[in-house]
Structures are given as structure tokens and as C-alpha cells.
Amino acid sequence: MDIQVRPATMETRDAFASLLARASAWQRARGSEAWSRPFDDDWMLPRMERGELFLAYLDGEPVxxxxxxxxxxxxxGEREVGDSVYLHTFAVRRDRAGLGIGEAVIETVVGMGRERGRTRVRxxxxxxxxxxxxxxxxxxxxxxxxxxxxxxVVALMERAI
Structure with a gap:
């Protein structure tokens, strides 16, 4: 799958927030725990400035x-020793689920970690x-x-790069 990953920007922050809000609502509707915080500018802007937020695009659309x-x-905690890349706040548009987008994003993150000499995605x-x-x-x-x-309580998971 040919996705393009780009940092979230001021111009794309609404798409970022909307995608996460919809995924969170979908989780809650299924009876699962979901993110409780709002994905507003107070949350997003500092993370954008630090280069932490990304959107993946398929055919020019954020997915x-x-x-x-x-x-x-x-x-x-003590397991943090500088050898990993950490994937957080990850969602795929529900109307695009099942197309392999999530797997493509994970592989992209693996590649980003490899480029920086990391040995695991967590x-x-x-x-x-x-x-x-x-x-x-x-x-x-x-x-x-x-x-x-x-x-x-959260499950901690990792994958070798």
C-alpha cells in the first residue's frame, strides 16, 4: 500500500483531531475504553511544535x-533505555478500515525507527x-x-525492528 506520512500542521490539525475523535467515539460505542481527553489545540499545538503528530494519506486523503x-x-519507566520508537494515539479512519492502512503505518513507523538506529517499536x-x-x-x-x-491499566507491547 502506498501511503504518504507527513507531520500534522496548523492547516491539517482539524483533520487530525477529527480522525481521533471519531475513532474514540467508535471505541466507546463498542463498549471499549477510549481516549478521554479532547484533541483540541491545547493538546495538539505543543505536540505539533515538538514534531510528534503525523497524518497518513492515501490518494491525497488523511486516513x-x-x-x-x-x-x-x-x-x-526503567525499560526506557533509548532504543525504541513509541507509537501513540494511533487511529485509522473507520470507513477505510480493512484496507491495510494500519499495517502500512506500522511498517512506516518501523522504518522511521530503523533510520534512527532503534531496535523496537513500542x-x-x-x-x-x-x-x-x-x-x-x-x-x-x-x-x-x-x-x-x-x-x-494498559498493556505494554513491543515489536522488534
Whole structure:
């Protein structure tokens, strides 16, 4: 699949926020835990300035949003040793689900990590999101533990690059 990944900008921030808000609503409608914070300018602008937010495009349309970190001590604690890239806040437009977009984004993140000499891609997701955990396992991730953040338990998962 030929996707293009570009940093989120002031001009694309509404598309980024909308994509994540819709994914969160979809998760809640299915009875799963979802992101509780709003994806507003207070949240997005500092992360955009740090170069953390990205959109993936297919045929010129934004079809996926994600956040990329090069360290993540809050979730990974002592396991954070500077050898991983961290995939956060990852969503694919629901009307484009099943086309391989998520897998293409994951492979792009793998490539970004490889370019910076990282050996793993790491992520977390709500422990109660069994379908999402299974999706990541199908894409080469393994569970390596749990963490508790703001009263929520998350599964910690990683994949070798």
C-alpha cells in the first residue's frame, strides 16, 4: 500500500483531531475504553511544535493519525533505555478500515525507527481492549507487561525492528 506520512500542521490539525475523535467515539460505542481527553489545540499545538503528530494519506486523503515519541518514561519507566520508537494515539479512519492502512503505518513507523538506529517499536493500549491487542499481535507485537496511568491499566507491547 502506498501511503504518504507527513507531520500534522496548523492547516491539517482539524483533520487530525477529527480522525481521533471519531475513532474514540467508535471505541466507546463498542463498549471499549477510549481516549478521554479532547484533541483540541491545547493538546495538539505543543505536540505539533515538538514534531510528534503525523497524518497518513492515501490518494491525497488523511486516513490515519498517530503520535510518535523517541522516549516514553511515563509508561515504560526503567525499560526506557533509548532504543525504541513509541507509537501513540494511533487511529485509522473507520470507513477505510480493512484496507491495510494500519499495517502500512506500522511498517512506516518501523522504518522511521530503523533510520534512527532503534531496535523496537513500542506501544500501549487499554488492557480491556482485547480486539486491539489481538490486532497488534497479528502485526508482530508481543505483550511485555502492564502499566497503570491515571487509574487505567494498559498493556505494554513491543515489536522488534
Amino acid at each position: 490515519s493519525a498517530f503520535r510518535l515519541l523517541w522516549e516514553d518514561r511515563p509508561f515504560w 506501544l500501549d493500549c487499554f488492557l480491556s481492549s482485547t480486539g486491539l491487542i489481538a490486532y497488534y499481535e497479528r502485526n508482530g507485537f508481543v505483550s511485555v507487561g502492564t502499566a497503570s496511568m491515571q487509574g487505567k
